[in-house]
Amino acid sequence: GLPSLCTRNRGSFAMRLREGVVVRVIGQLRAFNNSKSVVAYSIQPITNFNEYTFHFIDVVHTHLKATKGKPVGVGVPRGIMGGFPMNGGGMGGPAMQQGMAQAAPNVPTGGAPADVNNLVLSFFKTKGEASDMGCTIGDVVGAVSAQNISEQRVREAVEFLTNEGHLYSTIDDDHFKATG
Incomplete structure (x- = not known):
C-alpha cells in the first residue's frame, strides 16, 4: 500500500x-x-x-x-564554470575565443593553477579538434614549454579538467579531447 x-x-x-x-x-x-x-x-x-x-x-x-579525496585545483576561486575564473582569459573570454596563440601570453611564468588549466583546455579545444584521437600530453608540454610549465603541472591540469568533465581520454591514457 x-x-x-x-x-x-x-x-x-x-x-x-x-x-x-x-x-x-x-x-x-x-x-x-x-x-x-x-x-x-x-x-x-x-x-x-x-x-x-x-x-x-x-x-x-x-x-x-x-x-x-579532493581534486587538483581545490581552493581555486570558482566562477560560474566550475573552477575557471570568469575574467579575461577565463571560459568564454577573449583568450578562449582567439585560441592558443592569444591564450599563451596571458599566463605568467610558472602559471597560477587556474591559468594553467585554462591554457591546457584552450590547447585541447584549438588543436585537439583536428583529429579523432585528440592530442597527447606531450603535445601540450611542447606547446607550453616556453612558459616554464612542467610536465607534472600539465598532467595535473589534464586530470583536473577530466574530473570536471572538460576533457575525456580517447585511444589511451595519454590522448585527450575537449568535450565541447
Missing part, C-alpha cells in the same frame, strides 16, 4: 505510482533499536529522465570525491 503520509489527493497519487515507475524520494534514514527505516517526506514520479541520468553522475562524482 501507499504510505500513510500520502493521504492528500491519494487517488491521483496512486494512479501516477505503480510498479515499474521510477520515482524521486526525499526522506531520512533512521535507526532505532538496531532496526533501520526510511521516513519518506515526498515521493514524486520522475518525468524528465535527465534527472535520472544526473542522479547516476552525481553518485559517481560523490563516490570519487569520497574515495580519491
